[in-house]
């Protein structure tokens with residue numbers, strides 16, 4: 018059957034469509050999103066929730082002239098499809114395909130790139146202010162779409178605090194589905210619930226709308242109606258927070274009624290000061306499994322559309338699960354242990370902990386900064402906080418970890434999940450910068466276990482260390498464990514020699530240990546006379562200098578392996594440590610890690626191949642270096 022979507026030439030085509038056509042187009046877009054995500058995975062529930070809103074936005078506004086920003090931008094699939102990426106959409110999140118987030122380099126329709134929450138309001142305010150400051154200010158619009166979860170971010174409120182008096186016009190769409198990834202938390206979320214559910218106001222509003230507003234066709238009359246509504250609203254609602262910040266508040270509006278949204282967006286477009294439309298949407302709208310379990314369908318792995326079942330279910334433990342189970346066990350033995358999450362209870366493996374210890378579990382919303390300083394306060398008062406964060410989101414808390422935790426030497430354990438390249442989500446989500454960012458901070462112990470069992474050992478030991486600790490571990494699991502043994506002793510600052518050889522010493526960090534072992538095998542295949550020593554480093558800070566000192570005299574070449582940025586990473590720390598152990602005639606170090614550039618999205622194996630971080634090219638580079646060392650006339654290393 019001929020579809021509207023297939024015939025769409027430009028987003029401006031939507032402006033001539035009638036409501037029936039727009040509703041049909043919405044169904045077609047949902048269908049394409051479900052089919053694509055079912056085969057390549059991605060953010061499903063949030064995207065299905067904003068299809069109608071996206072159509073309404075494109076009916077009223079004209080990007081790229083009008084600039085539409087999406088906070089996080091994980092919910093931008095319909096926008097991508099309807100602007101200029103319908104035909105590439107099946108390549109979503111795949112290596113060299115289109116990104117799962119907005120990127121300025123991908124399309125002129127992507128006004129501002131994102132992936133981390135809480136940036137759209139500040140950026141939109143900057144763009145609107147720049148527009149107003151031009152010598153001949155344009156009449157283009159800046160529209161920021163912000164979820165109720167992202168609204169809870171500190172930066173969102175910092176931006177709101179600056180709206181009044183900064184930009185003349187700004188349109189904010191608050192997309193309220195009452196969910197972050199999990200159910201939204203905190204007072205702002207409760208307040209939004211009050212706005213959504215205020216029965217007296219809503220009853221009055223819907224009867225007025227059904228009686229009056231359909232007849233208000235001339236725009237000026239509709240504007241007059243909204244002014245009266247605005248005045249009367251104050252009788253029903255206690256002070257409207259957004260109005261205190263200098264934004265006109267309009268809402269709540271049914272986010273699945275395209276006609277109503279178009280009416281409200283027209284008002285917003287013509288309004289002469291900052292305005293916020295409160296739009297109520299349902300996460301997962303149009304796909305029953307996602308509607309009934311939006312948390313589980315926030316990010317979906319490939320699935321069968323009919324049943325909603327994962328295509329490749331795994332029995333194995335992930336690092337996150339190993340972390341969560343261990344934290345729960347530790348909490349059972351020690352009443353000082355509390356766990357804090359910044360809106361990621363399931364992703365970080367804390368769902369079980371939350372159920373077992375509800376009074377020792379804190380979901381603070383998307384507020385990583387608050388999460389770690391809150392933990393510092395708990396630690397000062399004798400508690401033992403454990404804070405799992407995704408490595409990439411920890412980037413915004415460097416100062417709080419330095420100033421509030423490490424400077425005061427507080428025993429807070431921060432677990433950096435998704436450390437290393439994460440694959441399909443790409444550069445906004447790769448967790449490869451935590452070592453360069455954190456390892457310079459004094460007092461901080463920084464470590465990485467080689468697998469899930471060692472994570473259990475390390476976390477259990479860390480509770481006794483009485484210092485700030487960061488434990489990093491990668492996405493997924495090693496595929497070796499369904500169940501873990503009891504924690505084994507693990508000595509602070511000590512690496513472990515896995516294989517003893519001579520001449521060549523490999524230090525592998527965490528999940529790179531199997532890669533180092535395989536690389537050693539490849540080296541030995543070509544040079545049976547060389548047998549590398551292989552070390553599981555375990556500690557980044559303090560690095561095991563005793564072991565290094567014992568190796569330096571009989572090692573001609575050190576090689577480091579890490580799933581992190583190579584510049585300033587583990588290999589650099591090891592090289593510095595070697596220099597302090599043996600300042601003269603220090604052996605050379607080959608450092609394997611991610612190069613100094615943003616790493617694209619795509620399957621992790623392909624990314625590793627592209628960066629030559631697989632055993633064959635690594636073995637070749639090692640062998641070349643050895644032959645240069647063995648040939649005295651070769652250029653210095």
Ligand SMILES: Cc1ncc(C[n+]2csc(CCOP(=O)(O)OP(=O)(O)O)c2C)c(N)n1
Pocket residue numbers: 063088089091092132133134163164165166167168192194196197198300359360361383385410
């Ligand atoms: C700083 C930061 N922390 C955590 C996340 C992970 N994350 C992605 S989407 C999301 C929920 C956002 O909720 P909301 O803004 O309401 O959007 P919705 O998914 O409900 O549409 C979270 C926590 C993130 N992207 N950025």
